[in-house]
Amino acid sequence: MQATRDFSHYVKDLGSGLSHIDLAVEGVSCAGCMSKIERGLSAIPDVTLARVNLTDRRVALEWKQGALDPGRFIDRLAELGYKAYPFETVRAEAVEADNSRFLLRCLGVAAFATMNVMMLSIPVWSGSAGDMMPEQRDFFHWLSALIALPAAAYAGQPFFRSAFRALRTRNVNMDVPISIGVTLALAMSVVETLRHAEHTYFDAAIMLLTFLLVGRYLDQSMRLKTRAFAGNLAALKAETATRLVGAGEISVVPVAAIQPGDIVLLRPGERCAVDGTVIEGRSEIDQSLITGETLYVTAEHGTAVYAGSLNISGALRVRVSAASEGTLLAEITRLLDNALQARSRYVQLADRASRLYAPVVHATALLTIFGWVLIGASWHDAIVTGIAVLIITCPCALGLAIPTVQTVASGAMFRAGVLLNSGDSIERLAEVDHVIFDKTGTLTLPELDVVNSASIPREVFDLAGRLALASHHPVAAAVARAANAKSPLAGIVEQPGQGVCGVVDGEEVRLGRPSFCEADELANEILSLDPEVSVVAFMRGGERHVFAVRQRLRPDAQAVVSALQARGIAVEIVSGDREPAVRAAAHTLGISEWRAGVTPADKIARIEDLKRRGVKVMMVGDGLNDAPSLAAAHVSMSPISAAHLSQATADLVFLGKPLAPVIAAIDFSRQALHLMRQNLWLAVGYNLLAVPIAISGVVTPLIAAAAMSGSSLLVMLNALRARRVAHGRS
Amino acid sequence: MEVLVILVPLALGLGLVGLLGFLWSLKSGQYDDLEGAAWRAIADDEPSHETPPD
Secondary structure, eight states: OOEEEOOGGGOEEEETTEEEEEEEESSOOSHHHHHHHHHHHHTSTTEEEEEEETTTTEEEEEEETTTOOTHHHHHHHHHHTOOEEEOOOOHHHHHHHHHHHHHHHHHHHHHHHHHHHHHHHHHHHHHHHTTOOHHHHHHHHHHHHHHHHHHHHHHTHHHHHHHHHHHHTTOOOTHHHHHHHHHHHHHHHHHHHHTTOSOOOHHHHHHHHHHHHHHHHHHHHHHHHHHHHHHHHHHHTOOEEEEEEETTEEEEEEGGGOOTTOEEEEOTTOBOOSOEEEEEOOEEEEOHHHHOOOSOEEEOTTOEEOTTOEEOSSOEEEEEOOGGGOHHHHHHHHHHHHHHHHHTTOOOHHHHHHHHHHHHHHHHHHHHHHHHHHTTOOHHHHHHHHHHHHHHHSSHHHHHHHHHHHHHHHHHHHHTTEEESSTTHHHHHHTOOEEEEOIIIIIEEEEEEESOGGGSOHHHHHHHHHHHTTOOOHHHHHHHHHTTOOSOOTTOEEETTTEEEEEETTEEEEEEOTTTTTOHHHHHHHHHHOTTOEEEEEEETTEEEEEEEEEEEOTTHHHHHHHHHHTTOEEEEEOSSOHHHHHHHHHHHTOOEEEOSOOHHHHHHHHHHHHHTTOOEEEEOOSGGGHHHHHHSSEEEEETTSOHHHHHHOSEEEOSSOSHHHHHHHHHHHHHHHHHHHHHHHHHHHHHHHHHHHHTTOOOHHHHHHHHHHHHHHHHHHHGGGGSOSSOOO | OTTHHHHHHHHHHHHHHHHHHHHHHHHTTTTSOHHHHHHHHHSSSOOOSSOOOO
């Protein structure tokens, strides 16, 4: 059977005879790579555009329609030393990108207006003390209004919309006082201009919007960067499925192109990329990614298989089902919905602050108005003073206090190998005092590893590794990986269900089941010591060796567990795996609390139980069976190797083999929460200073502008400290 | 002070040109790849988009 690669799913037709494709490329990091790739791809005839985006690590390609097969670009990039795969922008990312662009446009408009209004305001401020004529002042005020009003109407949209949404659901967020403050300041300024008064606040209102938009834009662009990076990782996983097109003809297509009802071929050693039912064939499958159970399950006609299952021994044909049909998936989805609802009740620090803040500020402004009226001021003067209070307390620093820290902290986490899925996870992560780990794929590495490599001669190990390259079996793959084998041997035959054999230097060599290699005795010896391992035997002439293969703990798991304990965080293992395996892992890591054989529902029950006792739980897990508990926990984290659903549910995703990002994330978020609180207090302190001045009625627009930019700068500079963690950086 | 009649519209007009320039650059995707653009500025020569004679 001849397999063809079919990327037509990703190719966009631009019209005018051109086709377009976006590729995610791994390892593009410098200008050198950029020009190398662009030259390399432009050299292909009929390519009309090859442009690298260094920020997103992507390449956009255009070529004359029908002239080229997109697979050729991927091959060409592989020759140049880059792994690439077609990329499809997911909706979430497209929405973030649009938002980001809209905010930048608002920021541009607001910044333009601020600069021009300032240009008009400074002569008024300096001139009103000297020789400026009232007519000139009025003229300048009118000009300011002309610029500020339309600019605020446009650039204020993000705040007005969000405030409106919050009010409609009878909530208060930070945008409510912002919107009220800006609107009142502008309205009062117009009235004052009409009355030929000395002070207007067009400059303060529009400057406030500019500063706040800076905060919003920073926040948004960080989120967009994380999304784009996560999107690339997903694309580079290059998940494909082998679809049966006709009798005996197969085609390798991206998973995104598979429809329910299609029949896919699942060969030994392949991970299933779809949910479906087996219609032909018999094999063992490893469902550890789905259930956490490391023992293999037999799959035959009628067995349901899920995305993430690893096929071990025989070829299977699978009919793709709609995702909702799977009983396991349906159950998990239901649990997930409930758990997510519970989490949305968490109130972010910013919203809690604004709930306290809005009533206090508005009450102060009202009291100021009535106070002035009581002591004999005119209604007009009292209202002007009241609005000055609103302007000076407008939460400029408060609005920046949290987003700036979040941006800086998430940038630091990004560099430490942690991606944030949700913005408020930093706050929740900082409060964690109990961490629950899943075992399989989280504390352990997702791939198998040879554990007794020290007891096997290097030369035998190398030979066995090269021999193992001929097999698709995951245990053989582990041997090949551990031996770092690159060049396969010639003339090796695979005997299904037994192993591989061949002749090397005139001697027969075999790798496979102990019985196949006549090494049962040796294998039983190893199995009696450690029943959890899988064994694979090697035979050369009369020589016998047995490799013990099992999931290995992440290299720094022990250090991370003790570091967590040193920070006063309780650590617990809750796994769906069997008791001996979990006990062994817990013992090695020095974790006294562990539970084995736990179902998804029981995992949630355990988390709920801890929650009721007021414990803030972080769940770290990767399997499909962990997804509901990831959602139920106060905060959750997944390795990048996790099942799709889990990754989408987790608040944070960490990259790479080490577990250290877990510690880094906790340290950074604790530091960040500390700084957020500090920033809020800075903003409050500023208000304590400024409000009495405003209430006393001596605030001029100059004082308002100076106070506002001063406090904003202070808060932004303080936020930069979130890059560094005070202690315990690795 | 009559000079204001010229200077103020001039200043506003220049500001507006700046704003339109910014909006145009945003629309033409110049902020999509800030890192790459920084490197392109100092690259020896732009890779040509035409097919070189092979």
